[in-house]
Amino acid sequence: MSIIITKVSFEHYEPGAALGIATPRISWRFGGDAENWEQASYEIAISRSGQSNSFKVESSDSVLVPWPDKPLTSRERASISVTAHGKDGSSAAAQVNVEAALLQPADWTAQAVSRPTYPDNVAKRPCLLRRRFALETLPKTARLYITAMGLYEATLNGQRIGDHVLAPGWQSYSYRLAYQVFDVAPLLKEGTNELCAWVGEGWWAGRLGFHTGARDIWGTRPALVAQLEAEGKVLAQTDDGWEWAEGPIVGSELYDGEAFDTTLSLTAFKPAEVLPRPLHLVAPQAPPVRRTAHIPASEIIITPSGKTIVDFGQNLVGWLRWNNQVDGTGTVTIRHAEVLEHGELGTRPLRFADATDTVVLGGKTEGHEPKFTFHGFRYAEVTGFPRAVEKDDFTAVVVHSDFERTAHFESSHKELNQLYSNVVWGLRGNFVSVPTDCPQRDERLGWTADLMAFAPTASMIYDVNGLLSEWLGDVAAEQLDYGKGRPPFVVPNIPLPGQARTDTPPPVAVWSDVTTITPLDIYTTTGDVSLLRDQWRSMKAWIDEGIPRTDAGLWKRVFQFGDWLDPRAPPEDAANGMTDPTLVADAYLIHSVRIAAKVALVLGQEEDQRRYESEAARLLDAFQAEYVSPKGRITSDSQCAYVLALQFRLAKSEEQAEFWAATLERLVRQGIFKVGTGFASTPFVLLALAAHGRLQVAYRMLQEGECPSWLYQVKMGATTMWERWNSMLPSGEINPGEMTSFNHYAFGSVGAFLHQVIGGIRALEPGWKRIAIHPRPGGTLTDAATSFTTPYGEVSCRWVLKGERTRIEATVVVPPNTTAELMIGDQKLAVGSGTHRVEGVWKDESEWPPQPISYFHFPGDEKKSTFVP
Structure with a gap:
């Protein structure tokens, strides 16, 4: 039996x-097959500036433990050795090097540089900025600290610096601008050196928002900030010694695409x-955007109108790479879209985004990629190509935050x-910096x-916690700056139609409840109390100041999005669903207030805890007085109403909760197991059914194949999640509504059911120190396997049903320094780390398949449901 440390990390930074941060908290993750291994103590040795100090602590903590030494200083490098000692006398050790960035504003001497003039309120052509400097001898170490108001791609002596794309990403620029740090010593040379960077408008000054949108939201001048240091000396920095020129990038916009002319050289x-x-x-703690995959073309399609379309077989986010030298003249135009309609490129869902790249031929094309745009697409229509397009001419480059x-x-x-x-692919496509x-x-x-x-699904599939912690900080900053406790609908905040960016946002539930719900979700995954502490003002401001209340404390009747994109809402009015929007708002209000009470307890805010519990x-x-009849019926007789009432524990008794669960089951059966929920309630519908004794009903809904359902999208060939349940109609036509995205992750919240119920894995306490493993088979599934890398190491559960579904066999792996409660069939065990093979008696919780309720039956009705066995 062995125990090892597989990763040492600091705060939520990537390795x-x-x-x-001058005093970063330290975490270490375990591996190995040691049984029942628990840490008794740990030792952290820190070597810095030629001196070493060792700190031994009697504790089982191994996640976000305090920095034991004096604070790091700017640019300081240190070697950190972590040794974990087990109660059984064994130990594991690992060593990593760390480096501090520039921790104080005074560390910066660089200014920003830009071309002298940019026209306002139009697209800004990218330019190349450069600085030449001389070196007599090569330094052993050199660091480049660099960012842009806009986007940049830098080179030193003609060699690309780093592997980031769309750097420095997007933040709420009024409050922070991320910069990157690169080791550039290998790129320096004796004599004349040249530091260059292409700079584009990006999110800083580019067009953002619906239709024509808005430009120049944060500034009118894309600019570069760079500081190159070596051994305590600034070798080059952005100052009045820089020059600029234009080149072959004629234009590059996030929505509209990039225009590149291979025949152009740099201007003077x-x-x-x-x-x-x-x-x-x-x-930043958020990882940078990088190229994360390269997808070859799967098919060349000639459309009914004779157009050439390259199909990559996967809806993705990124751009095309030109693989070959293409000789000829003229302009090649590449239009991007997610779907085909009537055999042609389906561009209507793009609205006012052109999503078009152009390349003027006559120069080098091999290896060409756009720099400062990205597209969501599966299909690329190519026109103007001087010969027949072949599959190896282009590769789709996938980009997203590289967590x-x-x-x-x-x-x-x-x-x-x-x-x-x-x-998973919906997540990848929608985490491009924010x-x-x-x-x-x-x-x-x-x-x-x-x-x-x-968020609960996202924080399982990828380590999004550093990114979301910073994004929630932006939410709080925007919210607290504009007063009245209300966060903007979108963060970073841009002007939406009819609003200025600095207007106080209207009060809207669900959207604004991100201030309370999401910090708790991330805390559950990470156990990071500091996130709750950082977001506490934001939580309180929303609950105490942001909500217009009646005398009873509930929401006044103001505009609400409600259960947005309820499948029964008409295409032109996504908020007009089956459930009273104010009921939705009040259910979320109670949930948020309870969360605030729970967070107050964690933070030791006893007075606030008592106040919120009483509220x-x-x-x-x-x-109950407003929405529940004396016999227990909720005024909106909808799936959403009962899902929220059950999930948010709004019942006054077990009998009332059971009545609500039975009513929800009735509604689901009457709906022939099709989904009847939108954004506000879809994350919880299957979980609520499973938690209240309707597991097979949940599985039957999950396995439904007719619209609206999750597997309808799969049957229609989807490779990402859709915005609408019927973004593509059964006829193969695109939904006529204006909002018809084919890559929207909200309904991907079903991942929580896959992880927690089918896979059976969930945290019993924040941070995963204690784990529950309780797989609940159902439907036609005969086996499943789920794994999650907790802060302590990997937990997994692989189960299979045998003996005509009478026995369940499971192989469970519990990470070191944790304990787990297993429920495998009729077997209930408390275990420590290691691999556990458990067999139990299994009995399906109810009949399969559950039958629909139909009050009127006509020939052919049974064909209105397709259940995917």
Whole structure:
């Protein structure tokens, strides 16, 4: 039996990243097959500036333990050795090097530089900025600290610096601007050196928002900030010695695409202009955007109109790479889209985003990629190509924030496996620097409700915690700055139609409840109390100041999005669903107040805890009086109403909860197991059914194949999650509604059911120190396997049903330094780390398949449901 440390990390930084915190908390993750292994103590040895100090602590803690030494200083490097000692006398050790970034504003001497003039309110052509400097001798170490107001791609002596793309990403620029740190010593040379960077408008000055949108939201001048240091000396920095020129990138916009002319060379360089440096430069914990995959073309399609379309077989986010030298003249135009309609490129869902790249031929094409745009697409229509397009002419380059993959799921059900793949790809496409609603049309914004719905699933599949912690900080900053406790609908905040960016946002439930719900979700995954502490003002401001209340404390009747995209809402009015929007708002209000009470307990805020607990009790009474009949019927007789009432524990008794569960079951059976929920309630519908004795009903809904359902999308060939349940109609036509994205992760929140119920894995306490493993087979599934890399190491459960579904056999892996409660069939065990093989008696919880309720039966009715066995 062995125990090893597989990873040492600092705060939520990716390995090797420069740290922007002087006293970073330290975590270490375990591997190995040691049984019942528990840490008794740990020792951290820190070597810095030629001195070593060792700190031994008697504790089982191994996640986010305090930095034991004096604070790091700017640019300081240290070697950290961690040794974990087990109660059984064994030990494991690991060593890593760390480096501090620039921790103080005074560390920066660079200014910002830009070309002298940019026209306002139009697209900005990218330019190349450069600085030449001389070196007599080569330094042993050199660091480049660099960012842009806009986007940049840098080179040193003609060699690309780093592997980031779309750097420095998108933040709420009024409060922070991320910078990157690169080791550039290998790129330096004796004599004349040349530091260059292409700079584009990006999110800083580019067009953002619906239709024509808005430009120049944060500034009119894309600019570069760079500081190259070696051994305590600044070798080059952005100042009045820089020059600029234009080149073959004629235009590059996020929505509209990039225009590149291979026949153009750089213009003559001219002096650049110095601008003030941004004040809030930070070294981010969020991982950078990188190229994460390369997808070959799967098919060349000739459309009915004779157009050439390259199909990559997967809806993705990124751009095309030209693999070959293409000789000829003229302009090649590449249009991108997610779907085909009537055999042609389906561009209507893009609205006012052109999503078009052009390349003028006559020069080098091999290896060409766009720099400062990205597209959401599966299909690329190519016109103007001088010969027939072949599959090896282009590769699709996948880009997104490059976080660590932490969860996997597979089962005996082929369509469920494809659904899970769709959830994963939807996540990848919508985490390009910030969590967005969609990656393809004239939007791509950080909508708060979408993330709130999806965060529990996202934080399992990838380690999104550093990114979401920083994004939630932006949510709080925007919210607290504009007063009245209300966060914007989208973060980073841009002007939406009819609003200025600095207007106080309207009060809207669900979207604004991201301030309370999502910090708790991330805390559950990470156990990071500091996140709750950082978001506490934001939580309180929303509950105490942001909500217009009646005398009873409930919501006043104001505009609400409600259960957005309820499948019965008409295409032109996505908020007009089956459930009273104010009922939805009040259910979320009680949930948020209870969360605030729970967070107050964790933070030791006893007075707030008592206040919020008392408020929640009063609100529950008011909710019951407002929406619940004497016999228990909720006024909106909809799936959403009963799902939220059950999930948010709004019942006054077990009998009432059972009545609600039975009513929800009735509604699901009457609906022939089709989904009847939108953004506000879909994350919980299957979980609520399973938690209240309706497991097979949940499985039957999950396995439904007719629209609206999860597997309808799979049957229609989806490879990502859709915005609408019927984004593509059964006829193969695109939904006529204006909002018809084919890559929207909100309904991918079903991943929580796959992980927690089918896979059976969930945290018993925040941070996964104690784990529950209770797989609940159902439907036609005969086996499944789920894994998750917890902060302590990997937990997994692989189960199979045998003996005509009378026995369940499971292989469970519990990570070191944790304990787990297993429920495998009729076997209940408390175990420590290691691999455990358990067999139990299994009995399906109810009949399969559950039957629909039909009050009127006509010949052919049975064909209205397709259940995917």
